[in-house]
Amino acid sequence: MNEIIFFGQNQSPILIKNKPNKITKPIQFKFENENENEKQIKQISSGRFSTIFLFKNGKAIEYSRYTNQNPSKIQIEENIQKVTVGYRNEAILTIEGNVFAKGRDINSKNPKEFINISSLIKDKNDRIIEDIVCGAQSIYLLTSNQNAYGIGSNHNGQLGFDSKTIPKTQKPILMMKNVSKIFSGNTSQRVFLLNSNQELFVCGWNNHGQVGLGESRKEKKIQKLTKIKNIPKGKIIDIQCGYIYSIILIEIENENENPKRKLYSCGRYLFNGLGKYTYEFTEIKSSLFENDNILEISVGCYHTLILTSNSKLIGFGDNFFCQLGTGDTEPQPIPIQIELPELRFNENISNYHISCGEYNSFLYYSPFLSFSFFQS
Template sequence: MNEILFFGQNQLPKLIKNEPDKIKKPIQFKFENENENENENEKQIKQISTASYSIIFLFKNGKAIEYLNENNSNQKIQIENIQKVAAGYLNIVVLTKEGNVFARGEDINPENSKEFINISSLIEDKNDRIIQDIVSGYKSLYLLTSNQNAYGIGSNEYGQLGLDPETLQKTEKPILIMKNVSKIFSGNTSDSVFLLNSNQELFGCGDNQYGQLGLGESRKEEKIQKLTKIQNIPKGKIIDIQCGGFHSIMLIENENENENPKRKLYSCGDWEYNGLGRFRYTYEFTEIKLSLFENDDIILDFSVGNDHTLILTSKAKLIGFGDNFYGQLGTEDANNQLIPIQIELPKLRFNEEIFNYHILCKNERSFLYYSPPPFPILKKI
């Protein structure tokens, strides 16, 4: 069963029917895979991703369908055995189970922006062409190879590829950014990027206009064009970092063996629309205080849009803050929330399968959807 909640800006007439442009309260709809020849398990949604002008559904069978905004049409992505999908402003990138990466978009293939090309085959080092993960920024894409090397392709307007923008504005060929990388973090409304090495050292570059790289007040440059080590990182294991247009949020897990695993969120950047749980700019990663949490509550998943954030907890609470002009916080109004607020949800399968739900916040939209293992990015604890 494909169980999905949607709220926010509605530009999907074929997918979310007979609803207003602004859906301010979570509505439930069932997505029906149109291929009736497949069994129910194969039609189960594995991942949802959204670009500025479309939404992509990836299924367990490795097939994907893209729904176009403000257009009563949809189309199958003609690539088989897809493992993961990522989407930015005008770019879409897919990772296959064989480790190949195909991408399309104006920043990737300007001569034919609707055609997918194999960008992993463009990596100069032939021994580095097996890709294990893909990440999308706003106009840039990032590849993590099986050799733990990070590559970037697309725009470098803010130095988000780790190079001087005056020297290289953009590239249609993957370039090596950093070696010995365990994870890459960005966001599809962001021109910032973070790279984590095997020693849990964090580096960042790109857009820093609002302090969203967490470099501190002494580093207020708008463009950080060289990979820079992020100092004063909170203690613990970095689980995830997600970047919005004006802020970044980090999830840290306490690894003290004498305590139950605890997860905390830290943020930096602009607070005016994003909230960040405080009323000031924050130039270093600072804890978000969540008074709505119970002592034994655990953060299972979180997602960052352009300037709003949603958090899912083990007590089946959905908590949000930030911009709410389109109703993307699901609070039944259009008021911005500068401090975290709990969102009322319709009855779902939460009580038995809370660990199988995932959040997607992108631009002015929000999704909460059911997707059983092995997809979860944040592992069950």
């Protein structure tokens, strides 16, 4: 059995028929096909024009504005392990380590057709992929050898190369070696790469200081992977990228207490949860999670959700499409708690997960899902 809670934009694609374009408060999402409601959800990934639901049986269905708003099964013969959706591209990682992707920046001749992009990597030793992340117009691959590749648009340096030399590539190109994690977002034109020494590198669009390099680096484009030197100390758990701001979740060790997770943000005021403009990562402080443990974060275009161990769903940012689920369209520059309906499987909130689309939001039940697998 699954449970999915939905709120926000309900168009392009229409996710819930016979409902308004804006779902103002969190409501129960149900598939029209009753059989799908019986399947256990593994992951949800949503972008501007499509949303993919991945089930634990390794199959997935897609809602897309290009398929007359009707959900369609994704015809990949291998079992699907992860899905990721960007602004105008999608990628699927199979258990066998293959990546199938589609989109205008990936396959200009037939952007609606999935192609195996991992097979296009020149080094055959790098063709087994362990993780995938979509940016707005690019896709990032992490190989079993800890090498990071990028494919798609590089117009803002989001692949780590001079955009005049390489504005776009339809074959994966090696960006960096010795990478342990890749972070981007469905509307992001930048990427963060974390190496095995917990050193963080970034490249891409920086028009509002969203790369976190500080006031000394105000270029609009960071076209070469650059180390972030002023990163807060601790273990980086997750980084989520909105369009013009970034959120980082860091776990800090305490000698006499359990590890504490803290949130830091940079980028444009109103969307970053700080109530101010900042060029470097600055701690987001709120009484809502001061004495609580942050389980998970997720970011859309201009809004952020936080799930805590005390069963709180917290949000901030833009709310024009009701993507904060507050019942109105008022923006929230600092964190607020979101009122949820009674959950069916609320015996352990850690079995729930959050996923922000560009202008919508999901809370869904998926037990035994490891954190490293979380959304794009």
